[in-house]
Amino acid sequence: MRALATLLACALAFPAAAMAADDGLRTAVLLDHMHGIDANVTYLKASGQELKLDVLLPDDYASKARPVVLRFHGGGWVAGSRESSALSALPWLQMGYTVVNVSYRLGNTALAPAAVEDTLCALQWVGRNAKKYNFDLSKVVTTGNSAGGHLALTTSMIPADSPFTNQCAANEPTWSGPYRNPAPKVAAVVNWFGITDVADMLQGPNQRSYAVAWFGSMPGREGLARALSPLTYVRAGGPPVFTVHGDADPLVPYAHGVRLKAALDKAGVKNVLYTIKGGKHGGFAPEQQLAAFEAVREFLRGEGLLPAQP
Numbered sequence: 001m002r003a004l005a006t007l008l009a010c011a012l013a014f015p016a017a018a019m020a021a022d023d024g025l026r027t028a029v030l031l032d033h034m035h036g037i038d039a040n041v042t043y044l045k046a047s048g049q050e051l052k053l054d055v056l057l058p059d060d061y062a063s064k065a066r067p068v069v070l071r072f073h074g075g076g077w078v079a080g081s082r083e084s085s086a087l088s089a090l091p092w093l094q095m096g097y098t099v100v101n102v103s104y105r106l107g108n109t110a111l112a113p114a115a116v117e118d119t120l121c122a123l124q125w126v127g128r129n130a131k132k133y134n135f136d137l138s139k140v141v142t143t144g145n146s147a148g149g150h151l152a153l154t155t156s157m158i159p160a161d162s163p164f165t166n167q168c169a170a171n172e173p174t175w176s177g178p179y180r181n182p183a184p185k186v187a188a189v190v191n192w193f194g195i196t197d198v199a200d201m202l203q204g205p206n207q208r209s210y211a212v213a214w215f216g217s218m219p220g221r222e223g224l225a226r227a228l229s230p231l232t233y234v235r236a237g238g239p240p241v242f243t244v245h246g247d248a249d250p251l252v253p254y255a256h257g258v259r260l261k262a263a264l265d266k267a268g269v270k271n272v273l274y275t276i277k278g279g280k281h282g283g284f285a286p287e288q289q290l291a292a293f294e295a296v297r298e299f300l301r302g303e304g305l306l307p308a309q310p
Contacts, residue, residue: 149194
């Protein structure tokens with residue numbers, strides 16, 4: 001009887017085990033089956049380039065407004081591309097977000113502050129195209145890794161009347177009348193090991209070649225670096241921030257995440273510093289990455305920003 005019970009238990013467990021083993025395939029198939037991409041959309045013309053973005057959205061996007069994630073790739077402002085990191089959109093799609101994956105001018109095309117100007121225009125593009133793609137403008141999240149984390153922070157923190165938004169006026173449908181910034185207020189930021197003090201990277205012990213290359217030999221670069229630093233714009237009423245940072249990061253010092261948390265705490269802005277023990281500059285172990293995203297999801301759920309699941 002004990003042997004029969006054991007066999008029965010194994011037989012009953014087999015379908016569940018098979019289903020669990022197939023979860024990854026099922027998720028991948030459904031993501032492909034239920035989503036589409038509006039690719040290579042021009043959101044800005046600058047420096048003789050058409051700057052592009054891709055909108056990854058559910059096939060039934062017209063049925064209801066969806067929270068949107070505005071995503072910026074990394075690469076120290078001088079390298080990287082939205083295409084090479086496109087798979088980073090998958091966790092967000094699985095959570096139910098529409099994802100806007102953005103390119104911006106790199107340092108070999110235009111030095112600082114071009115990348116910041118571009119991503120601010122991408123946020124305005126989201127505001128202008130909310131009806132077309134059914135974006136929920138009350139639930140816009142910015143995210144990115146490394147330089148993309150920096151851009152996620154500056155895009156959400158720089159005031160709407162900043163001179164850094166001026167080039168976006170070129171996107172106005174008409175050239176008459178006053179310019180009005182259509183950017184929605186960002187509801188939250190998910191910052192993956194982003195630079196928070198740009199000036200710190202230009203000289204001294206934390207100097208990094210990618211930051212130096214982004215500014216070149218321009219005069220007044222230290223002042224501009226401070227004006228492009230997220231720490232400059234921390235203030236009460238800012239969006240909640242979830243930061244993921246490895247405490248052994250060799251490219252963006254872990255201290256940048258610690259200093260951001262301290263500033264946000266002082267300003268009374270809700271935030272989390274999620275530390276990857278022994279973590280380098282990304283490339284975390286699969287379980288570490290999964291745990292970080294699970295923590296991100298709970299943070300966004302707590303802010304009422306997680307999409308409703310069918």
